[in-house]
Amino acid sequence: MPSQEIADHPLADWLDAACPPWRATRADLAAQYGVRTDNPYRWALVTLDVAPPPLSGMLWPFGFQAFARYAPAMPPVTLSTQISVGGDAEANIRVAATEFARHFGPRPIIDRNNTRAVSWQWGAASVTLTVWPPSRQSGPKAEIPAHGRDPRLITACAVTVRTGWRPPLSPRDTVWLESFAPMGATRNWTPVKPRANLAETVFVEAQLEFMREPPSDLARFRGVFGLSEDGQGLIVFEDAFCVIPVTQIAAFDVIRLRPARFSGGSTLSARCDTGYAAFPTKTVHVAQGEHADDLNDIAATLAAVTGKPLTFVDYDDDG
Structure with missing residues (x-):
């Protein structure tokens, strides 16, 4: 266990x-x-x-x-x-x-x-x-x-x-990490504040099954996402370190916000199957863009490589 x-x-x-x-x-x-x-x-x-x-x-x-x-x-x-x-x-x-x-x-x-x-x-x-x-x-x-x-x-x-507990890397996760190739940045702008250190990364209990305890030697992958060489593992390392089996990804979604009261932006998310009936689907953020159309191309590439559906949500105003 x-x-x-x-x-x-x-x-x-x-x-x-x-x-x-x-x-x-x-x-x-x-x-x-x-x-x-x-x-x-x-x-x-x-x-x-x-x-x-x-x-x-x-x-x-x-x-x-x-x-x-x-x-x-x-x-x-x-x-x-x-x-x-x-x-x-x-x-x-x-x-x-x-x-x-x-x-x-x-x-x-x-x-x-x-x-x-x-x-x-x-x-x-x-x-x-x-x-x-x-x-x-x-x-x-x-x-x-x-x-x-x-x-x-x-x-x-x-x-x-x-408790600070996060699932440790499994042998399968380790193999995926060893062949991991970054595809893009999890944020395409420079954060105002430095990211938290590896031991204190953001903790999202609702996504705990997709999170992993980040190894100390993984700092080089901070701020990027991508796939394992076999295409079976999606790895996302922003403020939380997530390893998502591609078999659990039902689709990708891109939300696009035009500037209004706020500055706008975009979010690429993976819609994931949980395997339990009480809450069958969860959304895990993969990347954020500064502008509404920043993630269009990389989202299309990710969907094509994984063979997953991609939905571009209708444009909306930010605020």
Whole structure:
């Protein structure tokens, strides 16, 4: 099972001790623990009810939302809970921060807009603690139904754990990479900000089955897309590193926007078959163009080489 492999960082070790089911797939965890909506938010949650609870004051066990768009064969990569030891937000976040500091070292609790927060990060993996102190909230008081169901949430500390897990390269992926030939740029303009480093590339959980853990020696392919020599693997490396079997690509689409309120542009996407009925199709971005017609030719070439249909969506105005 791919979820048994994991990047080496302190959070993985902590999760192994505190919440060992985290490495299992979403489908297996849902079958073992069930999907419940009896939480104050009425979300469809799978809660990993392990004993003893790994943190003091947990209002419910670590869990994840049971979204249909997330691949059931992948593990959950975002786990969350709420901690409350009383009605004071500052006390709640300090209790939670003290517990995590025992494992990961101390971090300062800082002001972030209308919140107080503290975080630890290891590449794409992180722990974030957040409270919304009532004294820092301004404007009309928002009515949040969950707070009415459980008033402790008003001052509770939200705990969000991102595991940073991405599928490792399979032997087939490795063969495709070794023969990979770039066809074009994933963006045909210079980014205003430097791209994130390889360990912190953008994480899109809805596309997790197509993402891969990027090897450190792959930096030379950052910002390009193309096919393996046998034409069976589409490789895209912008802010996420994706490897897509061509057999799973149903079609390519190009969206073209003319300048209006905004500057316009174009997007080339692969329409992919997922293999599971709850969410049968997903779209993965392949390239972006600065102008509406920048990607016409390369999209036609990619579609012709792979033998896939290509749709040019009717022009629209950008904004």
